[in-house]
Amino acid sequence: MMTEPEEARSSLVVQRDTSASRQQVWDVIADGWVYSQWVVGNSRMRAVDPKWPQPGSTIHHSIGVWPLVINDSTVVDSCDPGREVVLIANGRPFGKARITMKLQDLPGGGCRIEMAEVPVSAPMKWLPHSASLALVYPRNREATWRLAALAERRTDAEA
Template identity: 60%
Template sequence: MITATREVPESCERVWEVLAQGWTYTQWVVGNSRMRAVDPNWPEPGSSIRHSIGIWPLVINDATIVEESEPPHKLVLRAKLGPFGAARITMLLHEIPQGCRIEMIEVPVEGPMGAVPDAIALAAAYPRNKECLWRLAALAERLEPSQVK
């Protein structure tokens, strides 16, 4: 299990708005190179997004399916990764005095990913997930150029 966290000076509702827009996933999910389709009822349980992972022209077309959705605090996704298997991604949004703490928990659930030793999986996925949360926070905050150093 790999857990990354980030605090954002925005409400859980504002962060949830970004998660609920399936077309934004290429903007914050590292490795997701393009969106191909989004179910109109995203992020209800059973809905999916169709995406490609990788760097063109070496891309794999696959899908992410919503397993559980509790707006605006919990979203559980099953991210398929072609021949590499699948991972369960749990996004938890916690109210804090300064805004929202985002927790991203990733667990390999099928295929070769599940056979990778925890230390190696952690070394590979933790930095990626930290970057995902940085990007998600940026989309939620929507800063203007004058607000960025």
């Protein structure tokens, strides 16, 4: 069992219930090539480690809108396949953030997606956790909505 990151206990954790199964949601998370479709702010994928989302694997993406695009990357810190993934996202110029994604089955079907994010490097780390969580809450709310929508449209053939 993985140790629960501090941000996962915050009252500002975004929760989204979806009719998609936990496996359908996990399949979207595990497909690094669709990361930019559900993570708000990412504009395109440049490369995906074939071992994604195993710990230590990396995806390379771009942030922003052309011509103001920053090439960045996200690394898997830890992973419990189908249940939880902890990512370290480079978000220049704002610094690195740790994102914890948890998936739980819902009674009667479907899945609950939980997403929390905290800065782990300057300059955003200088803010109190409550302030930094409040800043990313709207973005993460949209990201979980997009993730759920992608998962709900996935068929077994695509998985």
